[in-house]
Amino acid sequence: MVTGIASSRKNIHRGKLMDLTFTAIVPLLLGSVGLFALFRLLQRMRMRAYLQDAVVVITGATSGLGKECAKAFHAAGSRLVLCGRNGERLQDLVQELSAKANHAKNIHKPFTVIFDLSDTKMVVSAAEEILKCVGHVDILINNAGISYRGSILDTGMDVDKKVMETNYFGPIAFTKALLPSMIKRQQGHIVVISSIQGKISIPFRSAYAASKHATQAFFDCLRAEMEQYEIDVTVVSPGYIQTNLSVNAVTADGSRYGVMDKNTIEGRTAAEVAQVVLNAVGQKKKEVLVAGLLPSLAVYLRTLSPRLFFTFMASRARKERKAKDS
Ligand SMILES: NC(=O)C1=CN([C@@H]2O[C@H](COP(=O)(O)OP(=O)(O)OC[C@H]3O[C@@H](n4cnc5c(N)ncnc54)[C@H](OP(=O)(O)O)[C@@H]3O)[C@@H](O)[C@H]2O)C=CC1
Numbered sequence: 001m002v003t004g005i006a007s008s009r010k011n012i013h014r015g016k017l018m019d020l021t022f023t024a025i026v027p028l029l030l031g032s033v034g035l036f037a038l039f040r041l042l043q044r045m046r047m048r049a050y051l052q053d054a055v056v057v058i059t060g061a062t063s064g065l066g067k068e069c070a071k072a073f074h075a076a077g078s079r080l081v082l083c084g085r086n087g088e089r090l091q092d093l094v095q096e097l098s099a100k101a102n103h104a105k106n107i108h109k110p111f112t113v114i115f116d117l118s119d120t121k122m123v124v125s126a127a128e129e130i131l132k133c134v135g136h137v138d139i140l141i142n143n144a145g146i147s148y149r150g151s152i153l154d155t156g157m158d159v160d161k162k163v164m165e166t167n168y169f170g171p172i173a174f175t176k177a178l179l180p181s182m183i184k185r186q187q188g189h190i191v192v193i194s195s196i197q198g199k200i201s202i203p204f205r206s207a208y209a210a211s212k213h214a215t216q217a218f219f220d221c222l223r224a225e226m227e228q229y230e231i232d233v234t235v236v237s238p239g240y241i242q243t244n245l246s247v248n249a250v251t252a253d254g255s256r257y258g259v260m261d262k263n264t265i266e267g268r269t270a271a272e273v274a275q276v277v278l279n280a281v282g283q284k285k286k287e288v289l290v291a292g293l294l295p296s297l298a299v300y301l302r303t304l305s306p307r308l309f310f311t312f313m314a315s316r317a318r319k320e321r322k323a324k325d326s
């Protein structure tokens, strides 16, 4: 009898629980999933509208990440201005994109501009040419850059300056030349491709890491100063990407490194990172890290326990020196 009452109480309790599940928890879960799906749909629609027909200027469009960004933004319907040092390679890319034009429903033929970022005069006149021919710039993607391999003791100042001119002074000169027209329109978006090495410095990359740290600092200041004009700034900090960056890197004596590093080969594909750039721009993110667990942990370790971080880096320097000497 007692067990019968207990079991019927248990059944009533179970029934109430089921009622609660069906009347409250299930609708709540379904509602949340629905709201999330609606949020994602609206986000995608807003992003599509933002990128469609937008004038997007990309530096370093002749290879690697820049070329993949060109393909991604072209597929999103943007009106491209492709910048590089090599006119022939820029034209090859225009051909490649035009062949895809019908498929991608992009009616805009990309405009090309040839200039060297390490020449400030050329940079300024390139910006003038763009504004004259295209009218305005909606999104500027400062992507071009070079890397470096060498020890500080062996490296001449000319090499430090070359890396700084290309990775820092060039992009800031180009940005400064295009900013006034953005301010006038109270509209614009500046993007810069920095690196994990804009947040942490690893041995034998002094010039490169310094140029990327300077880049991070400059564009963080710019973001704050441009808020009043409604101009957005996005800093993208990738880890290793499968491009020719290491092959094209400059060494201590100014010569080309010419080696595709193992870390580079094992990196993300440029197409994958370009998609992250597209989404970050479309969602107007202020900054994005595109790296695996270890580099991301290293970024936090640098802030939370600098001593430990410096110990790791010193040991890395010792190992690399030993490997080079043997
Ligand atoms: N690959 C990687 O592991 C990582 C790359 N990055 C960053 O991504 C960006 C793109 O590099 P990535 O695609 O990897 O490398 P690539 O070497 O493939 O591309 C670099 C691009 O920059 C251009 N460039 C170099 N110097 C100049 C110059 N003086 N004036 C104008 N353009 C120049 C190159 O043009 P040209 O063809 O004429 O040489 C090329 O188009 C760089 O800023 C790099 O620091 C960040 C993190 C990781």
Ligand SMILES: CCCCCCCCCCCCCCCC(=O)OCC(=O)COP(=O)(O)O
Pocket: 147, 148, 195, 196, 197, 202, 205, 208, 238, 239, 240, 241, 245, 246, 249, 261, 264, 291, 294, 295, 297, 298, 301, 312
């Ligand atoms: C709590 C445990 C934390 C462990 C952290 C240990 C330290 C690990 C070191 C990781 C270093 C990552 C370096 C990543 C560098 C990078 O991704 O650079 C991207 C580039 O720009 C590549 O350019 P490069 O010319 O160097 O090929």
